Amino acid sequence: MRQYQLAIVEDEPHTARYIQGIVEATNLFHIAAVCESAEELLTLEPFPDLDVLVTDVKMSGLTGLELLRELQTRLPQLCSIIISGYDSFEYARDAIRLNVSNYILKPISKDELTVALLHLYDQLSNLRQKSGEEYLNSLYQEGEQPLEQALSLPAPYYHVLMAAGMNDQNQLILRCRTLLALEKHPELQMCIYQYGFLILLGVGQADAPNRLEQSAATIAAWERDSGATALLLLTDRAVAREELKREVRHLFHAHQKNLVLGKSVVIRLSAARTPEANTKEEQALTERLQQSLTAQNAEHFHMALCQLFSSWESRSADIYTIKQLLFALVSRVSQKRENSDDPITLMNTLMDTLYRATGYEAACSAVWAVLEPELFPVSGLENESPKQSQRMFHKIVQFLNHHIDQNYSLQEISDTFGISQPYVSKLFRANAGTSYKDYVTKQKIQTAIEIMTSNPAVLIKDIAEQLGYDQLYFSTVFHRITGEYPKHYREQLEQRAKDGQA
Structure with a gap:
């Protein structure tokens, strides 16, 4: 579960400890700082990349609202909970203007603060999911264009990280994006390359330190903890702009031959191994x-x-x-x-x-x-009555349609109907002209299109849940089948509807 970064600013130590205990009990947030004043938080080095601020209003020095106003210039997406011992209309009005998520009066109710934190977590998760989907859509549409664009950027040298993950490539991309804070660093670029992706760090000198190395080690540790497989391959040195394409090709060929099932590692290009011959x-x-x-x-x-x-x-x-x-x-x-x-x-x-x-x-x-x-192939299947085969096929299809929100494997369908896996596969090839897996995937996407057409207002997230997918994977599959991402496909439907009314 993703833990968001939270800071507590409260000038009464016992109240700060009480708030801290409530936050820790939710197990949803990492407390990045507990400060007694706004000035203490603002002067922290390095400054934490906060998601949430919980602050008292009236403190010596800057007030909590003044602190929030200052932080919003640094962290536009910052969410906040204001704690106040004053039931003041003026404070409440200013809090509304600053888009404060919740305004809680002292004495603090444990239940009230817990509920506020849970709502805030849901809000942040929804925002992150939407942002992640939009980022992935943009990344896949751009393809390898940023690599071409990098050749015209002012940086004369580049450190390069090539990464590819098994199990969930999209999740690996989003983890890299979060850790490196790509939107805040214009010298960093990410782009899709072959079956993986590249991260380019523009630097001014050939001997400039490679800060991608530590980030790669952290990402590999995350992947190992989640049981995923990933390889993060780094160039040995900063590469001159004119050598970038050639070095990326070297990385790609080495990457193919060093990705190992069940392992998440970081290696340098010079340490990449040559595949061993079979014993x-x-x-x-x-x-x-x-x-x-x-x-x-x-x-x-x-x-x-x-x-x-x-x-x-x-x-x-x-x-x-x-x-x-x-x-x-x-x-x-x-x-x-x-x-x-x-x-x-x-x-x-x-x-x-x-x-x-x-x-x-x-x-x-x-x-x-x-x-x-x-x-x-199962022997004897070709000699069975076509009607018997068709009846069994239609029974399976009806079952799948009735459980469209499930993702049954070939083995599970085989066990459910008391027939072998090869027999199930043969039925789908004979009656649908495709494999079982492809049939199920296409039916789910066709169902998604029907839902969008009949109800354009339904959320993409809700459609994905109805089909048994998470939103990011659904977007990837939808794009693979239709050539469009769900959001753009729905926009096209809405435009066609408007044109028809006109």
Whole structure:
């Protein structure tokens, strides 16, 4: 849970301790400072990047309202709670003008302050979510443009950080944005690059210190704590503007070969490793995979696949090594079956599955769930009555439509209807012309479009919840399917409605 930065300014020490205890009990805020005067807070070094101010009104020196007015010039998004022993209309009027979130009279009620803090947390979370979605939309639309723009910026040198996360790339982007306070530092730029993203720090000299290094270490620690996988790769030195593109390409090639499942690390380009060749045991297991595929022995194939992933885990094999095997298997699928998915689509599905795995064991299970119906189609299905297959397909579809807010895996559908996973996959390919996963995703997006069309006022957040998505992931999926982000798509609907009325 995200903890917001909060400062308490109160000239009565016992009251300050009482407020501090109430704040700590919520476990929602990090108390960045407790000060006895406005002047003490304003002179703190380094000054905290505050989200919330809780302050008394009447103090020696600057009043709480004067402090708030001063802080709002530094922190425009600052939220505040005013504490006062005076039931004064003038104070209340000034507080309203300063957009104070809550005005609480002394003696302070624990329940009243707790409720005010909870409402403030919800307000901040909603603002951050909306801001995050808008930032991601802008970032993905710009693509690699900022890298081109950096070549014309005044900074002659750049430190570069290339990052890519598995499990939740958008969350990694937003964490970097928050930690580096990108909006406050024009010398910092972020842009999408290939499957990851870049952070560029413009500096005036080749030997300028790289402040991205400490930030990268903090971000990697956050990712490890959340069980995510990420690699943050840094240039060894500041790069001259004319060398930037070439250095970014070097970073990208090294990044592919150093991303390891279940680990979040920071490394410098000079320390990047060259992928190790498969061991003799792994080569033998790869041959067993091919033999099992030729013999159509799913049990032996699965066993060899699990042993292979286990061997990779023992030596922390990189994603690049795993991709090579998947490419070879996808190639065999496209050669073996004329009616298989487009190999590019299948490979994208496998990589998406791999990038969401939290470790080698989870990756093996997820990859097998995708490969099994492709490599080992259920025998006898083609001989069943088409009506029987269609009836089963429609039963599953009705179930999915009724539970549109859930995200059932292929295994869960298989267990629910008492049929095998390959059988479910075959039903969807035969009756819908697509994979189970793609069918479900497209149905959810189609439902979102219908909701927007029938009720343009509904919030994007509420639509995402109805479909079982968080808002950021919903925006990403919607863009992938429609080519537009939900906000822009709805704006287009509203414009078409206005044009129609005209």
